[in-house]
Amino acid sequence: MEITIIRKQDNIIHFLAEGIDVAFANALRRTMLTRLPAMAIDEVLVLENTSVMYDEMLAHRMGLLPLVTDLDSYNLPEDCDCEGKGCSLCQCTLTLEKQAGDEVEVVYSRDLTSQDPKVVPASGDIPLVKLAPHQHLIIEAYARLGKGVENAKFQPVSTVSYKYVPIVEVNKEECNKCGDCVAVCPKNILLVEGDTIATQNTLDCSLCEACVEVCEPGAITIDSKKDSFLFKVESTGALTPEKIVEKAAEILKERIRLALDYANSL
Numbered sequence: 001m002e003i004t005i006i007r008k009q010d011n012i013i014h015f016l017a018e019g020i021d022v023a024f025a026n027a028l029r030r031t032m033l034t035r036l037p038a039m040a041i042d043e044v045l046v047l048e049n050t051s052v053m054y055d056e057m058l059a060h061r062m063g064l065l066p067l068v069t070d071l072d073s074y075n076l077p078e079d080c081d082c083e084g085k086g087c088s089l090c091q092c093t094l095t096l097e098k099q100a101g102d103e104v105e106v107v108y109s110r111d112l113t114s115q116d117p118k119v120v121p122a123s124g125d126i127p128l129v130k131l132a133p134h135q136h137l138i139i140e141a142y143a144r145l146g147k148g149v150e151n152a153k154f155q156p157v158s159t160v161s162y163k164y165v166p167i168v169e170v171n172k173e174e175c176n177k178c179g180d181c182v183a184v185c186p187k188n189i190l191l192v193e194g195d196t197i198a199t200q201n202t203l204d205c206s207l208c209e210a211c212v213e214v215c216e217p218g219a220i221t222i223d224s225k226k227d228s229f230l231f232k233v234e235s236t237g238a239l240t241p242e243k244i245v246e247k248a249a250e251i252l253k254e255r256i257r258l259a260l261d262y263a264n265s266l
């Protein structure tokens, strides 16, 4: 498999994977969604909550906060020497203490104090609850590693998708240069160049075939490569998108090896 990074911005990466089939592309996508460990709050101890939000609701909101994950310092509870009971190698404590003054106050994810400076909310701007004057909160929360297959809150990605690589061809003989295809293309793939229709940024093509419909039959053909896929991976901020792809490839390789070992042992 050949991987080429097309575009990268903050938490999003677009890359081209060549020399694979659709089954492998989907296996890679599903591995990123469900098999990668990421940190999330899993237990919440509400010591004081005079806000209007129920403890359960507040705990649920806290569970959904994406936390920056340090895969090197923490074990999955099932792999930890403590046998999942919870220790400093598999658990991180976060505390929240907030008292509203005479004004209404919003409690944000940045108000959480983590015992480990490396495990903090990926964004500090996520509102948790609104406190009316003089209401207060004292909460202790325990974060641990988990996988998306167990609960979606552990997914390190908000989106991971792939599409076929488009091949857009303009047949100069059939094309009457009316330019309708240029106007109708939602992705600005086509442009008038001299007296012909040219293509640009064809990787952006969404294969909608709007151009094929407005043109003379056979003037434009849209096809796709069968062994190349354009991936888009958007991280929640738990891990960098590069780390997600790299780690998913490692996990998938290991799972394939285990499956082969099992098949050979039959």
Ligand SMILES: [Zn+2]
Pocket (backbone or CB within 6 Å): 077, 080, 081, 082, 083, 084, 085, 086, 087, 088, 089, 090, 091
């Ligand atoms: Zn442990």
